[in-house]
Amino acid sequence: MNVLIVEDEKGLALEVDEFLSHEGFTVEHARTKRSASEKIFVNNYDFILLDLGLPDGDGFDLLKMLKGMGEREDAVIILTARGAVDDRVSGLEQGADDYLAKPFSLNELLARMHAITRRKHRLESNDINVKGLKINIQNRTVTYNDERIALTKKEFEIFNYLVLNKNRVISRTNLTEHVWGDVLEINSDSNFVDVHVKNLRKKLSAYIPIDWFETVRSIGYRINI
Amino acid sequence: MKLQVKLALYNTLTKLAIILFTGLLILLSIEKISYNHIELRLEDDERETLKNLGSKDINSHLTRLEKYTDYNILQEEFITITPIKFQPTATNGNKFTTETRNIEHNEQTYRILTHQFNFNNHSYQLEIGVAITSIEELKSIIKRFTLLTLIIALALTLASDLIFTKFLLAPFYQIIDRKLIKVNDPLNFDYEKIKTSTQDFELLDDSISSLMKKISALFSLEKQFIANVSHELLTPISIISSRLENILLQEELSEAGENKMHASLKTLNRLKSIINSLLLISKVENNQYDKADVVMIAGVIMEIQEELEDRMDEKRLSFTNNMKYIYSIMGNRPLMHTLLFNLVNNAIKYNVPKGSIIIADELKDDVYILEITDTGTGMDQKQIENAFNRFEKFETDERESYGLGLAIVKSITAFHDIKVKIDSVKGKGTSVYLVFNRE
Numbered sequence: 001m002n003v004l005i006v007e008d009e010k011g012l013a014l015e016v017d018e019f020l021s022h023e024g025f026t027v028e029h030a031r032t033k034r035s036a037s038e039k040i041f042v043n044n045y046d047f048i049l050l051d052l053g054l055p056d057g058d059g060f061d062l063l064k065m066l067k068g069m070g071e072r073e074d075a076v077i078i079l080t081a082r083g084a085v086d087d088r089v090s091g092l093e094q095g096a097d098d099y100l101a102k103p104f105s106l107n108e109l110l111a112r113m114h115a116i117t118r119r120k121h122r123l124e125s126n127d128i129n130v131k132g133l134k135i136n137i138q139n140r141t142v143t144y145n146d147e148r149i150a151l152t153k154k155e156f157e158i159f160n161y162l163v164l165n166k167n168r169v170i171s172r173t174n175l176t177e178h179v180w181g182d183v184l185e186i187n188s189d190s191n192f193v194d195v196h197v198k199n200l201r202k203k204l205s206a207y208i209p210i211d212w213f214e215t216v217r218s219i220g221y222r223i224n225i
Numbered sequence: 226m227k228l229q230v231k232l233a234l235y236n237t238l239t240k241l242a243i244i245l246f247t248g249l250l251i252l253l254s255i256e257k258i259s260y261n262h263i264e265l266r267l268e269d270d271e272r273e274t275l276k277n278l279g280s281k282d283i284n285s286h287l288t289r290l291e292k293y294t295d296y297n298i299l300q301e302e303f304i305t306i307t308p309i310k311f312q313p314t315a316t317n318g319n320k321f322t323t324e325t326r327n328i329e330h331n332e333q334t335y336r337i338l339t340h341q342f343n344f345n346n347h348s349y350q351l352e353i354g355v356a357i358t359s360i361e362e363l364k365s366i367i368k369r370f371t372l373l374t375l376i377i378a379l380a381l382t383l384a385s386d387l388i389f390t391k392f393l394l395a396p397f398y399q400i401i402d403r404k405l406i407k408v409n410d411p412l413n414f415d416y417e418k419i420k421t422s423t424q425d426f427e428l429l430d431d432s433i434s435s436l437m438k439k440i441s442a443l444f445s446l447e448k449q450f451i452a453n454v455s456h457e458l459l460t461p462i463s464i465i466s467s468r469l470e471n472i473l474l475q476e477e478l479s480e481a482g483e484n485k486m487h488a489s490l491k492t493l494n495r496l497k498s499i500i501n502s503l504l505l506i507s508k509v510e511n512n513q514y515d516k517a518d519v520v521m522i523a524g525v526i527m528e529i530q531e532e533l534e535d536r537m538d539e540k541r542l543s544f545t546n547n548m549k550y551i552y553s554i555m556g557n558r559p560l561m562h563t564l565l566f567n568l569v570n571n572a573i574k575y576n577v578p579k580g581s582i583i584i585a586d587e588l589k590d591d592v593y594i595l596e597i598t599d600t601g602t603g604m605d606q607k608q609i610e611n612a613f614n615r616f617e618k619f620e621t622d623e624r625e626s627y628g629l630g631l632a633i634v635k636s637i638t639a640f641h642d643i644k645v646k647i648d649s650v651k652g653k654g655t656s657v658y659l660v661f662n663r664e
Contacts, residue, residue, distance in 0.1 A: 008459055022474060053456060081459035101495055103463035106470045154535070161353040169473070171487050173494045181531075183574035195539040 001046040001081065001117075002026040006036040006062065007079070008055050012102075016049065019106045020075045033057040040066055045074045047113060051098070052080040075116045079104065105174045107165045114164055129202045130163055130225060132208055144207040153219065154179050155200040162213075171220040197221060229394050233386035241375070241384050249373035259360045260336065267338040269320060270317065270353045274304060278344055287344060298459045300328045301356040309341065324353065333358055397429070406431045410512050413442040444511065451507050458500050466493050495533055502629040506615075507638040509560065516641070518558040522595060523548050525562055526584055529569050538572075540578050547585040550594045554661060556641045564637040566632045568657055572599035574656070593661040600654040603620030609647050 005024045007013040010031065028043075030036035033054045040048065040062065054057035059078070066072055077105070078091045081102035088099045096140050098112050123206055128135040134143045139160045142149045151159065156208075157179050162170055176193045197215075204210050214222045277283060283306065286293040296303035303326075304408045320339040320374065334369055335354035342349055399419045408414055419430050472478065473486050508514065530544060537544055554561075572582045580600035587594040610616050613635040614627040638645050644660040 008463060011464040012460065012467060015471055018471050019467065019474070022471075090470065102459045103466045103493070105350070106467055152615065154533075169483070169487070170488060173491055177494075195535045197437045201407065219484065 002028065002037055002043070003047040003049060004036070004045045004074075005029045005049045006033075006054070006059065007049065007051040008032065008053070009051075016106065018108070019026050019110075023110060030183055031055075033059070033062060035063060036062055040069075040074070047069070047116075048076045049109075050076055050078050052078060052091075054147075060091070063091070063094050063096060063133060067197075073120065075113075075120060077112060077116070105177065106180055106223065107161075107168070107174055111164050111178065112180055128163060130223070131212060133204070135160060135163060142204075147207075149203055149207060151200065151203060152196075154196050155203070156197045158196055159204075162221055165224075166223050169216045169220055169222045173220075175220060228392040228397075229387065233383055233388045236386045237379055237383045240380060244371070244375045244378055248375065250367075251371070251609065252364060256360070259357075259363070260321075260459065260599065263336050263355050263357065263360075267321070267336065267355060268319065270302075271340055271351065274306075274351060275342065275435070287347070290347065295376070300331050300333060302646060303328060303335075303352075303354050305350075305352045307350045307352070309348045309350050310576055311346070312341070312343075314438050322355070322399055324354075335362065341468070348533060387550045393423070394491060396423060396426045400430050402424060404430065404437075408437070411437055411444050412512065413419055414441060447507075448511050448513060450502060451511060451513075455500070455504050457499070458499060459602050462497055462500075463492055466490060466497075469493070489635075492569075499629065502633060503615075506629070506633055506636045509633075509640045512640070514557045514560055514640065517557045518556060519553050520558050520561045521551060521553045522561075522565075522593075523551055524585075525558075526563070529566050533569060533573060536573050537582070540573060540576060540580070542573060542576055542579070543581040545581065545583045547583060550586050550593070550597075550659070552588065552590050554641065559576065559635045561615070562641065566640075567634050570598050570661075571630060572597055572601065572655070572657075575601035580654075591663055594657055595659040595661070597659075598654065598656040603651045603653050603655050604647070604649040605651045609649055612647060615644075 001024075005013050005016055005027060007016070007029070013029050013031070020027050025047075030039050030046075031054075033056045036054075038055060048062075050059045050062060051064055052157065058097075059080070063076060064076075064133050066074060067074065076095070077098045077100060078088075078096045078101050079102060088101075091099050096115050098107060100112065128137070132144060133149075134140075136143070137160065140153070142151055142156065142159065145152065158175060161178050171195060172193050175197075179193065179196070179224045201210060201213055212224045214224060216222055260534075278287070283293055285308065287308070290308045292308070293306040295305075319338075322337050322339065323334060326337075326338055327333050329547065333356045336357050337352055337354040340351045341351075354632060396419050403419065404414060414434075416434055416437075418434075419426070421427060421430070439524070469486050469490050473483060478486070508664070526546065526548065530546065534544075569582070569584075574597050576582065582600075583596075583598045585596045585598070613631050615632040634645065636661065642662055644658075644662075646658040646660065647655060648658070649655040
């Protein structure tokens with residue numbers, strides 16, 4: 001899958017590029033509105049990561065241009081530090097698929113991209129298999145031998161996020177932010193998420209051994225598959 | 226006291242003084258004029274009497290050295306001629322006195338002319354009196370009339386002054402009301418001029434408008450500054466955070482290195498939270514949010530209860546929702562959510578294990594009160610006073626707290642015109658009251 005990063009901060013663009021390339025994406029980079037519009041005009045992208053504050057104009061214009069072209073399937077995720085209140089709303093209203101406020105976690109970005117892919121392409125198999133557990137993203141359920149494991153909304157979110165970012169330590173803060181969003185001050189309580197994980201593990205371990213669901217001391221959690 | 230009333234009172238008092246002065250002047254001059262008039266008449270009568278001394282009627286009395294008395298039927302005038310001890314040079318000038326005399330059991334006040342003269346080698350004293358009761362009556366009538374005029378004039382001027390000053394000052398009060406009291410947001414200031422023909426008010430209006438222009442310029446500048454700060458600070462944080470995440474992906478990283486990376490990410494996250502909290506406060510104080518949502522308080526509380534259920538379970542807290550009213554406000558839903566979330570979260574954070582949280586509400590004539598009570602560690606008076614200050618922290622078993630939660634609460638409540646009251650007893654618990662104005 002190919003991604004266009006429209007971002008004037010070279011440092012950030014390079015990091016996102018490195019991360020996504022590592023995940024198997026093909027990444028292109030545009031630093032100005034002008035070069036971005038040229039690229040968008042020529043190529044189709046699976047994802048356009050769009051910064052709003054560009055040196056030669058507003059990222060919203062690119063979004064408008066893209067939507068005006070028709071027949072385009074490019075998913076747009078707005079990445080901005082502008083932090084204006086209305087930006088999120090108007091971004092989504094103008095057809096952006098998601099919105100991430102800077103600074104964001106690359107894991108979170110990846111999770112959002114996966115979610116969009118699922119939504120857009122209605123993947124044939126919605127089920128993900130983890131050690132005999134079936135995760136159905138559409139219905140947001142986890143089953144074992146067709147028996148549904150009763151998880152709360154948050155427990156499902158956590159499990160899904162950890163599976164998506166498998167074999168990688170996910171910190172509590174990262175996890176908290178993913179599950180709770182931008183609720184301010186919340187991030188300060190780093191054990192916020194522990195309760196949920198504790199319950200999640202208890203529920204899963206009733207069905208299968210969960211030695212693959214690892215607690216990384218003082219940092220967070222990792223699912224090794 | 227209102228300016229209008231003051232002006233009216235001043236006018237009334239000056240008019241009162243003028244009327245009193247003229248009243249007194251009239252009263253005094255009437256006395257003077259009428260006495261003068263009476264005295265002239267008395268002198269006429271005197272000349273007439275002296276001319277008639279030789280007449281039969283008077284002469285018969287005089288020759289017998291008897292007192293001669295004459296008065297008319299109503300005893301309004303009298304003449305007496307009394308023989309006195311002989312004085313060779315008795316003829317002298319006239320003397321006027323005011324005296325009360327009893328004539329035939331009828332007491333009256335008279336203006337009396339006294340004159341001594343010699344006639345046929347005898348001295349006599351002539352007294353001619355005219356009753357002045359009528360004048361006294363006139364005086365009292367004038368007094369009453371003056372008083373009445375005074376009262377009527379006072380009432381009339383007071384009323385007319387009040388009406389006139391009200392009319393005169395109407396633009397002034399309009400300016401105060403529209404340009405000062407009703408202005409919450411300098412950006413939505415009403416620059417339309419208030420109609421007035423009074424130059425001073427025009428000046429006031431113009432001055433306020435130009436002041437407002439300056440303030441709103443500063444306001445937009447601040448808005449711009451906030452936007453810049455958020456961009457300039459959050460972008461480098463974003464770069465560092467992404468960089469650290471990428472380093473974490475490297476497989477040759479030692480465990481100690483990995484731990485340090487995670488710790489750094491956590492610190493970075495803290496920095497981000499502080500910046501975001503401060504930005505939120507500034508944006509709220511800078512009126513960058515709209516209040517276009519209908520926010521149902523009970524609904525938000527239920528949402529928050531659901532979100533925080535696990536945390537309460539973990540501390541084995543009991544949560545009781547005693548809310549009785551479905552009360553809605555026009556406000557900003559995300560902000561109201563943040564506000565109530567912070568308060569309930571604090572009630573959990575500072576609570577004791579197995580403690581309780583009670584939400585209650587009350588609907589009064591002019592206010593709606595939401596009460597969040599916990600059985601936590603509580604605060605003393607000094608802590609309550611400082612609670613809303615930025616970066617104020619209390620002892621808590623939570624590892625990290627930035628002390629911005631209540632500062633956020635303060636700005637959001639001020640933005641929505643909600644009053645916050647805290648009742649707390651150290652070691653017993655805290656009640657937070659949100660008082661919503663019903664208008």
